[in-house]
Amino acid sequence: MPAEHDAAASEALVHTLRELGVYESDAGKAVRTGVLDRLRAIADAWCENEWALAIAERACDGADCERALAASAPPRCELRTFGSVRLDVHTPDADIDVVLVAPRHCTRRAFFDTLVAALESDAHIGAGGVMAVRDAYTPVVKLRVGATDVDLLFAPLACDELPEPLDVMDDAVLEGLDEAAIRSLNGARVAEMLLSLVPDPAVFRVALRAVKRWARCKGLYSNVLGLLGGVNCAILAAFVCQRYPNAAPSTVV
Numbered sequence: 001m002p003a004e005h006d007a008a009a010s011e012a013l014v015h016t017l018r019e020l021g022v023y024e025s026d027a028g029k030a031v032r033t034g035v036l037d038r039l040r041a042i043a044d045a046w047c048e049n050e051w052a053l054a055i056a057e058r059a060c061d062g063a064d065c066e067r068a069l070a071a072s073a074p075p076r077c078e079l080r081t082f083g084s085v086r087l088d089v090h091t092p093d094a095d096i097d098v099v100l101v102a103p104r105h106c107t108r109r110a111f112f113d114t115l116v117a118a119l120e121s122d123a124h125i126g127a128g129g130v131m132a133v134r135d136a137y138t139p140v141v142k143l144r145v146g147a148t149d150v151d152l153l154f155a156p157l158a159c160d161e162l163p164e165p166l167d168v169m170d171d172a173v174l175e176g177l178d179e180a181a182i183r184s185l186n187g188a189r190v191a192e193m194l195l196s197l198v199p200d201p202a203v204f205r206v207a208l209r210a211v212k213r214w215a216r217c218k219g220l221y222s223n224v225l226g227l228l229g230g231v232n233c234a235i236l237a238a239f240v241c242q243r244y245p246n247a248a249p250s251t252v253v
Helices: 004-019 026-058 062-071 083-087 108-120 179-197 201-217 230-243
Strands: 078-082 096-102 130-133 140-145 148-156
Touching (some): 004 201, 026 078, 026 140, 108 140, 108 148, 179 201, 179 230, 201 230
Antiparallel strands (some): 078 096, 130 140
């Protein structure tokens, strides 16, 4: 177990990280929560509208459509954060990585057409704040909500309704998905797995914040350039936490 000097060193480490501005303020957290709430509202409205369109395409006439719409509630969709925000190790200027998980009636084509249009029409985003990258290895919509950058991925599941609760770690959710959808879910699955595997998430978070800050200061933090990225640092820190399950954050570092 940690000795008294380990606890003191860990307190000093957290104090130093706060002095360096690594932690987000309460005001920043409120802004980030507001961004996610706004995106969630837009996604919910889009999912419901796509469901209504799907019902209308199957109905024979207007009366049948009205009856079908009244017969059942629209299936829900769900936003899942991943990356540094989900691990709770993000810096104040970090973007938000999020995947929209939806039932099969929401298609990738509609995601890049009608949802992008809905995002562009939002007063807090606007037409100049959305960039759809359809042909990326993992298709993504990049947008800016106010001053916050967001990478929005999309994973339509092969089901009429999302499981309740939705467990992204259940391999059954991957059945019937194409490679793009599987890759889009991967970030959320990795984040959940890391948090479930470390003995003490609080220790893991402090150590990871320190490692990421160190890597940036040393010019070693860039996955694009073949160096350590956020997920690489997270996996390495998680491994050390597993090897030393009782260690204080300063010892893990």
